[in-house]
Amino acid sequence: MRGLAWTMGDPRRHEAAVRRGVRWARLLSRGGRIRRLPGLLGKWTEARDLPAPPSRELPRLVGQDARMSSREEVLRRVREALGGARGTSSPVPRGYARRLPAADAETRADVLALFTERAADNRAAVRHVAADEAGTAVAAALWGREAKQIVVPADLPFGWLAELDGVRALADAPALDLDTLAGSDAVVTGCAVAVAQTGTVVLDGGRAQGRRALTLVPGHHLCVVHADQIVGTVPEAVGRLDPARPLTWISGPSATYGIETARVEGAHGPRHLEIILIED
Structure with missing residues (x-):
């Protein structure tokens, strides 16, 4: 040596x-x-x-x-x-399907049903409610998880928590520290858009969504989705989003597979995802 x-x-x-x-x-x-x-x-x-x-x-x-x-x-x-030609852009193939096949989207109800089915395939729970039932549905979901403390974006609609009783809700303004986020039982947010074909919800840090850490640290994410936010395919969702914003694509609870191919949930984010689908 x-x-x-x-x-x-x-x-x-x-x-x-x-x-x-x-x-x-x-x-x-x-x-x-x-x-x-x-x-x-x-x-x-x-x-x-x-x-x-x-x-x-x-x-x-x-x-x-x-x-x-x-x-x-x-x-x-x-x-x-x-x-020598470096820096020149290559043409991007655009021959992929931009919309759902007619058989999967004959009516708007078919699109919502497909979203519910695919979200369930991703191990997310989906509950359909009317607009005036959103507060009750949110409260029921949190009570069902025996939540004692939750965190929410500062601009979350008040009506979503109007029926909540016995649960402490902390607004993320000013920004909550990591220990507070980790010690909370759940987070409640909205979303920017949702994709029926993949059962995905997308957050971009806009209204009722908050910063990214807010939805990655607590173990339970309760996401409220309006029916008119659901599109059929990923290209349609991309068309609605601003690529300059911090986009988080969520398809079910956070999960990974260990060396023995055993599924482990909650390794990189919430281990439970629930979706309240408001049929406006």
Whole structure:
């Protein structure tokens, strides 16, 4: 190890060692593979072959580029791949479906039903209510989870919490700290748009949605969606959104899969998603 440290400690010694190593590696190779190393190194090649360094890479290994940072090397290769025409935009194919097939969207009710079905497939609970029942539905959902404290955007419509009793509601103004968000049982928000085809709700930080942390830290997200906010497809949703805003696309509770392919919910956000769908 001392010898290695001595060699690596000086750029000239390191460069000389690389040159000799590459030269010996090429002398020992047969058919582009190193199949047997001498001495104690032979144990390494008993179970595996090593590729011989190509001759065209030699200047990069031992010349000035050897002292190039990894970032510079990556950028150099990107520039080479792009060539002289870099910076020009390529045409984007637009042949994908922009609207739902007629069979899936004969009526507006069909679109709402598809959204409910796909959201349920994503393990989200959906409840349809009339406009004057929104407050009762929100209260019932929170009582059902035995919530004691919730957080809400400062501009959440008052009527959504009008029937709530026995639950402390904290407005995110000024911004609540992380411990308060983590200690709250749920968050109630609206959304910017929803997608029937994928059962997705999209938040953009607009009215009744709040900042992104508000909907990522609490374990239960209760989202109120108006029927006229639901579109059929993702392209339709993108057409309604401002790409400059902070967009959060939510398709069911937060979930990931571990190394044993076991589903784990709540790893990166709420483990429960409920949707109150207001049929205006």
